Amino acid sequence: MTEKTQAPDRYDIKAVETRWRERWEAEEPYRADIAQKPKYYCLEQFPYPSGHLHMGHVRVYTLGDVIARYYRLRGYAVLHPMGWDAFGMPAENAAIKSGIPPKVSTLANIDYMKQQMRQMGLSFDWNREVTTCLPDYYRFTQELFLLFFERGLAYQRAGAVNWCPSCETVLANEQVEEGKCWRCDSVVTKRDLTQWYFRITEYADRLLEGLTRIDWPEEIKAQQTHWIGRSEGATVQFDLEDLGDRITVFTTRPDTLFGATYVVLAPEHPLVERLIAGRQEADAVRAFVERERLVSDIERTAETTEKRGIFTGAYALHPLTGARIPVWVANYVLVDYGTGAVMGVPAHDQRDYLYATKYQLPIPVVVKPESGEEPALPYVGSGVLVNSGRFTGMPSEGAKGAIAAELKALGHGDLKVSYRMRDWLISRQRYWGAPIPIVHCSECGPVAVPKDQLPVELPDNVQFTGQGASPLAQAADWVNTTCPRCGKPARRETDTMDTFVDSSWYYLRYASPHNTHEPFSRQEADYWMPVDEYVGGKEHAVLHLLYSRFFTKVLHDAGWLSVDEPFQSLLSQGMVIYGGAKMSKSKGNSLSPETILAEWGADATRLFMLFAAPPEKDFEWSQQGVEGSYRFLQRVYRLVVRPRGTGSDAGALERLNRIQARTIKKVTEDLGERRAFNTAVSALMEYTNALYQEIEAVSPEKQQQLLETLAVLLAPLAPYLAEELWHELGHHESVHASQWPSYDPAWLVEDEVEIALQVNGKVRGRLVIGAEWSEDQIQAQALQHESLAPYLAGHRVKKVVVIPKRLVNVVVAP
RNA sequence: GCCGGGAUGGCGGAAUCGGCAGACGCAGAGGACUUAAAAUCCUCCGAUCCGGAAGGAUUGUGCGGGUUCAAGUCCCGCUCCCGGCACCA
Structure with missing residues (x-):
């Protein structure tokens, strides 16, 4: 009896989904076009093509799809695109193991994942698909690098950098989490290397200001604010006794300057060697510095690590009192924050207090609470200055400016703002990324590859060994070139760019995905931007989301864009949990x-x-x-x-x-x-x-x-x-x-509503009232209502509260 | 330690501006249909107590205070959980 004369009581999911999927794909109903109607740009973070969607992707793309479909039905011109964050190390690591070139495996992965997305019924405009590893995309990543280079925002610098031994490459500060690589969890070490940086610190204040104008979760804004770490204070310069040099420290508490009893340099501070030259302390200090340099970053910067230091033998002169104060080197001072040197004010700083106690340095009090009582040390609060020369008696808040002004007048300091954020290190010693479009010439130095020679394409003939420097360095016929400026033999830069550079502008490429002469057209970008809703995970709070904001501001400044914030609203979705834990292969609780x-x-x-x-x-x-x-x-x-x-x-x-x-x-x-x-x-x-x-x-x-x-x-x-x-x-x-x-x-207007009748806040009855009833009428009906009678009998009514359409509360005396 | 978020039935969650706590769903119980099962449909479902039942009383949104006619919601003080940062001068 398979004959069905009536409608079936269930529908066949597969048949229904296949039928409509085929029709949608034939008709392309989700094409985004610039139109004479309000626009809506709905974007979800594009995936790395690992080969398969995971449940987190299913969730994020579902959320975005609902929004996109909703706005289409509301009559908006909706841009809802998808693409691939396709450069990255997994493909290169796979190539080392399997010999399959990254491009081949990546494009195959993309095909499979795209088919999965189609099955999910996601309404993407596939005509705008972007793939960051293809030359028609990365030539513009390179062009944007050149824009940054021209504007002085891309530069090379030598210095200690974070090195992931497992990934065999350097990492930006944002990509080190608790001393470990964000991607592979290996312990990060330090290396001295010359690397390319983007000058994101120049945009620190603008990145902070912009946060006040966007509709993002407090959680994410707080993380960015903290990451940027703006800190107002002053520099103070201490002349060195018997040496022509001076030490510059940064402090947020110039008001405590009279309490400074020593000065400390970071072990890596460039002045250390000059200070100790020829002194009896020299060998001991060098040994100390060597030892501390070997300590890992995690341990070095842990709050619980014991403070260790050593006296250099040198003395500095207090800029206001002229007192001789000793110069130390200690592990608790970080070379890359502030000036890499601090003044030790033990009475008013937790760390200096511990240090001074340990090494028996004096601990004079120079700030007392308003109440005038003796503070428990260390006293880090504000108050009134004592023992501070002509500043004695001044409130500490006011003294900050006054002392900074005095220092400035004497040429010994000034007001200064410091940031926790560092410049963004973008070089990577890997193959599968966008080559940095620079040629190194022995005559001209680093020279930009001219725009008409872009893209600098990745060569195919490389060996993936996973050893040593970028595989590009081994491709001799690729590396050796001529200087675009002087024509002499020169070498190409062999590092590629951090993949976060690729994803810092992809949302703009969606506006002009087929444009062959510029990354995007201003007219199209201005129509679609900003992204009205951006859906993604919280894990990018200070990575992708900060970098993209920086890019947008630079492009705005360069006149390429009207907006200066890319993502007006951010929907940051939670994780997918299964069996009580975040899904992972190692826990064996992944869902396919x-x-x-x-x-x-x-x-x-x-x-x-x-x-x-x-x-x-x-x-x-x-x-x-x-x-x-x-x-x-x-x-x-x-x-x-x-x-x-x-x-x-x-x-x-x-x-x-x-x-x-x-x-x-x-x-x-x-x-x-x-x-x-x-x-x-x-x-x-x-x-x-x-x-x-x-x-x-x-x-x-x-x-x-x-x-x-x-x-x-x-x-x-x-x-x-x-x-x-x-x-x-x-x-x-x-x-x-x-x-x-x-x-x-x-x-929506009910003409009859049932309301609650309360006596002293407890529901004792119900009453159906008409919409047109006056408050007096409601009150009168409530008071005579039989359900309240037992509660009102024998009590005096003190007050009657009538909330139309909600309730009546009769307050009676006990 | 600092910053951000949170805690509501057996479970996921709802309550949007201080106004009837527990919408909706899951699980569970009972019933209808069926030879039977599945599916479906209907009813009940915070806790404690009283009642044969209908119904009623008390209590209840992490804990302790407070404001208010009225508090899951506001204020003060805590506890615990999650996330971020963590010697940043």
Whole structure:
């Protein structure tokens, strides 16, 4: 009995999804075009093509897709593109193992992942796909490098850098987490190397200021603010006794200057060697410096590490008192923050206090609390200056400026702002990245490759050994070239760029993906930018998200762009959890999107991810949970296709009109403003339940209209089923090209409301009131209501609070 | 230590501007349909107590205070959990 005369009670997910996927791909309904209507740029962070989507990708692309589909239905010109962050080490490491060239494996991975995205029903405009490892993209990455170079924002510098021994390359500061490589977790060591940097510190204040103008989660803004680490203070210069030199320190507490009893240099400070030359302390200091240099960064910068130091034998002169104070070298001073030197003020700094106690240096108090009592040491608060020459008696806050001014007048210091953030180290000693477009000439130095010679393409004939320097260095016929300026023999730069450079501007390339003569056109970028909603993970809070803001500001300054912030709003989604923990292969709790999509289909998978938690919270996958979403979709399907009776019950019609209006309003707000997709889904469930209750009591025309509303509201969330229902309802165009429903606000106004009757705040009864009732009328009815009688009898009514449409609270004396 | 976020039934979560806590779903219980099961449909479902039941009382949003007619929501003081930073002068 396979014969089916009635509508089936379930739909075949695979058949439905295949049918519409094929049609959508043929018709390309998601092409973004500049149009005479408001634009909406919805972007999700593009993936590294590892070979397979993971559940985190499924979540982030679902969230973005809902937003994109919603705004399309609202009539916006929507840009919703996708691409590939395709340079990076995994492909190169795979090449070392397997011999398959990175380009080959990467492009194959892209093909597979693209097919997975198509299966998920994601509404990307594939005509705008960008792939950062292809020359038609990275030639512009190189062009942007040259722009930075011309503007003095890209420069080479020698110095100690972070080196990941496992990745065989250097890392930027942002890419070292607790002393370990962000990618592979190896302990990072130091190397002295000449490397390329982007001068992001020049934009520190603008990066801070911009945060006040964008709609990002507090959490992410706080992380960036802290990373930038702006700190207002002063420099103070201490002349060295018997030497022509001076030591410059940075302090945030110039008010405590009179309490400085010693000066400390970082072990790596360039002055150390000059200070000790010829002194009896020299050998001991050198030995100390050598020892400290070997200590790893994690240990070196841990707060709990014991403070160790050594006296250099040299003395400095206090700039205001002229006192002789000893110069030390100590492990707790960092060479790359401030000036790499500090003044030791033991009474008013925790670290200096510990140090001075250990080495028996004097600890004079120069700030006392307002109350005048003796402070417990170290006293790091503000107060009034004591023992501070002519500044004695001054409040410490005011003394900061006064002392800095005095120093400036004497030529011994000035006000100064320091930042924690360092310049961005972008060189990588790896093959699979965009080559830095520079030629090194022995006559002219580093010379920019002229624009018309871009791209500097990666050579194919290289060996991947994973050893030593960039594999590019071994490609002799590639490395050896001529100087673009003088024509003499020269060598190409063999380092490639950090892949974060590629991803710092991809959102602009989407505006002009086929432009062959510039990275993007200003006219197109100005139409689409800024990104209205950017969806991605929190792990990029100070990496990609900071770098992209920096790029946008530089391009704005160069006149290439009108905006100076790339991402107006940021939706930062939580992790996908399974079995109580973040998924990982090592924990054996990973879920494969392939299996899940095959079992439940894209719609149920999407719907469950949206329903089970708000976007920014972690989301736990559960088998029973996705079953619930699957059941709901089947229930909706049955509601639409099953044979239904009809009727003309005026009460039912009114109730259905009301819930229809309420649902449209709720789903509109939840998708559009609140991004509360979980409550949007629950509203649709309630609507569906209500339709089940009494849709048969109204006319066929009203039924059609109620169900059409359901299909359109469901379209952003479950695009395949919505399309199927839309066609079941007799339409021939796509539901995704239809219009978001509107509602008559009159239906939101209830003409009868049940309110709570409280006595002393406790609910004791209920009362149905008419919308037109006055407060007096409500109060009168409430007071005579029989349910309150036992509670009012024998008590004096002190007060009656009437909240229209909510409750009446009668306050009685005990 | 500092910064940010959080804590609500057995579970995920809702309560958007101080106004009836627990929407919606999951799990569970009962019932209908079925030869049976699945599926589906209907009902119940914070805790404690009273009651045969209908119903009622008390209590309840991490803890302790406070403001208010009214607090999950506001204020003060804590506890614990998650995330970030961590000798940054």
